Amino acid sequence: MKIGVLGSGDVAKTLASGFLKHGHQVTVGSRTPEKLADWAKANPAGATGTFAEAAAFGELIVLAVKGPVAGEVLRLAGANNLAGKTVGDACNPIADAPPDHGVLQFFTTHHDSLMEQLQRAFPDAHLVKVFNSVGTISMVNPEFPDGRPTMFICGNDAGAKKQVEGILDQFGWETADMGDVVAARAIEPLCILWCLPGYLRNEWTHAFKLLKR
Numbered sequence: 001m002k003i004g005v006l007g008s009g010d011v012a013k014t015l016a017s018g019f020l021k022h023g024h025q026v027t028v029g030s031r032t033p034e035k036l037a038d039w040a041k042a043n044p045a046g047a048t049g050t051f052a053e054a055a056a057f058g059e060l061i062v063l064a065v066k067g068p069v070a071g072e073v074l075r076l077a078g079a080n081n082l083a084g085k086t087v088g089d090a091c092n093p094i095a096d097a098p099p100d101h102g103v104l105q106f107f108t109t110h111h112d113s114l115m116e117q118l119q120r121a122f123p124d125a126h127l128v129k130v131f132n133s134v135g136t137i138s139m140v141n142p143e144f145p146d147g148r149p150t151m152f153i154c155g156n157d158a159g160a161k162k163q164v165e166g167i168l169d170q171f172g173w174e175t176a177d178m179g180d181v182v183a184a185r186a187i188e189p190l191c192i193l194w195c196l197p198g199y200l201r202n203e204w205t206h207a208f209k210l211l212k213r
């Protein structure tokens with residue numbers, strides 16, 4: 001597939017390299033594509049460009065930018081470049097305030113998540129929450145002694161979630177579909193839980209697994 005990755009941070013670069021590893025075509029976008037020069041050098045099969053160029057290129061889009069500016073980045077990407085496409089949303093609504101006893105502070109409430117805000121602002125895009133509650137070290141084909149970890153996803157469009165599930169399968173994850181966009185109120189805070197061992201004990205290599213019977 002052609003993938004447009006929006007972002008120049010560690011998450012965007014890690015996922016973009018993962019897509020290349022699995023044979024996809026990738027354009028990574030930034031306001032200043034020059035800052036992706038090192039990534040481009042290390043990943044000669046990938047391309048870089050503006051947010052709009054990456055979004056126009058992608059059949060599937062991945063959004064991996066600072067939570068407070070996620071809406072602005074989608075605006076720069078262009079609503080027309082997102083319409084009808086799956087947008088994997090890895091963003092978390094982390095506020096500027098520091099963690100409180102290791103607990104990250106959010107700028108959203110329990111009644112309205114970041115992804116709901118984005119979905120309302122871009123109704124023609126098919127947003128799917130994914131990759132928000134694991135560190136970059138474990139995003140692409142992580143190896144754990146107990147097998148594949150679980151990625152919790154949600155979104156309104158069944159076809160978009162199937163596409164994301166296919167990517168997750170390639171990236172070595174099992175998928176747990178938690179329902180429509182409202183479930184982002186539960187999935188986004190998983191990032192707070194995931195970060196706690198990091199802030200408390202400098203442990204950053206774990207991932208969640210859902211046990212079933």
Ligand SMILES: NC(=O)c1ccc[n+]([C@@H]2O[C@H](COP(=O)([O-])OP(=O)(O)OC[C@H]3O[C@@H](n4cnc5c(N)ncnc54)[C@H](OP(=O)(O)O)[C@@H]3O)[C@@H](O)[C@H]2O)c1
Pocket residue numbers: 006007008009010011012029030031032064065066067069072073090091092093094131132133134135136
């Ligand atoms: N780090 C992790 O391990 C991790 C794990 C899971 C999820 N997440 C979430 O994934 C997202 C990306 O995290 P990250 O650490 O890779 O990167 P980040 O530092 O949170 O975000 C960097 C991106 O934000 C964009 N940005 C910053 N200010 C902006 C502004 N005023 N206007 C437009 N764009 C702006 C930058 O755009 P330019 O390229 O134009 O500078 C850049 O692409 C975050 O929401 C984070 O919570 C992070």
